Amino acid sequence: MNRVPELRGEHLRLRELHAGDHEPFARIFTHPVLTRYLGIDRLSADQAHDAFARSLAQPHTHPRRKYTLAVCAPDDDTLVGTMGLLVEDYGSNAMLTSLALLPGAPVSGHGHEAGRLLMAYGFGHLGLHRIWAGHRSDHHRMTTVMQAAGLRPEATLRQLFRTQGIWHDVTTYATVAPEWKLQATDDELAILEGTCRLEPV
Numbered sequence: 001m002n003r004v005p006e007l008r009g010e011h012l013r014l015r016e017l018h019a020g021d022h023e024p025f026a027r028i029f030t031h032p033v034l035t036r037y038l039g040i041d042r043l044s045a046d047q048a049h050d051a052f053a054r055s056l057a058q059p060h061t062h063p064r065r066k067y068t069l070a071v072c073a074p075d076d077d078t079l080v081g082t083m084g085l086l087v088e089d090y091g092s093n094a095m096l097t098s099l100a101l102l103p104g105a106p107v108s109g110h111g112h113e114a115g116r117l118l119m120a121y122g123f124g125h126l127g128l129h130r131i132w133a134g135h136r137s138d139h140h141r142m143t144t145v146m147q148a149a150g151l152r153p154e155a156t157l158r159q160l161f162r163t164q165g166i167w168h169d170v171t172t173y174a175t176v177a178p179e180w181k182l183q184a185t186d187d188e189l190a191i192l193e194g195t196c197r198l199e200p201v
Contacts, residue, residue, distance in 0.1 A: 080105035096133035112148035124192035132174035
């Protein structure tokens with residue numbers, strides 16, 4: 001299997017999904033508000049079940065291209081959000097995806113940290129050179145999240161995806177490994193360099 005070890009930050013941690021995460025995972029992807037700005041429409045219960053099964057199977061794929069991880073509080077194993085990474089089929093590039101937190105999550109306000117932990121793993125263990133992310137151009141709060149994650153604005157992609165019956169523009173951001181490593185925290189550098197004490201989950 002190709003499993004990601006637990007990634008710990010100051011305010012949250014990331015881990016692989018397990019079977020007990022089905023209910024909160026489904027709550028996120030069937031929620032009309034939480035899915036409003038995602039690149040997919042709100043899922044039905046059956047669609048969410050199938051999406052969860054596919055996500056659980058990701059560590060068994062070779063080569064692994066998709067990483068959908070659980071966001072948890074530092075001392076609680078309950079899934080309170082999701083964070084993803086999609087490795088592209090060419091070059092050494094990947095896209096951050098699916099940042100979503102349940103209402104009232106104890107890690108609210110620290111979503112950027114989930115992205116930073118996953119970027120440290122991508123630039124370190126996965127050997128990526130470039131990581132990018134995007135948000136609907138009308139989702140203005142995401143600008144500060146992207147910048148806090150260490151991403152720089154790049155472009156606006158016109159009418160990139162269609163949800164709720166409307167085509168949406170997407171604002172993109174990116175960083176490259178040498179640039180991002182210069183502003184990494186000690187915890188992130190430990191993940192990058194593989195020197196932190198990481199136990200597989």
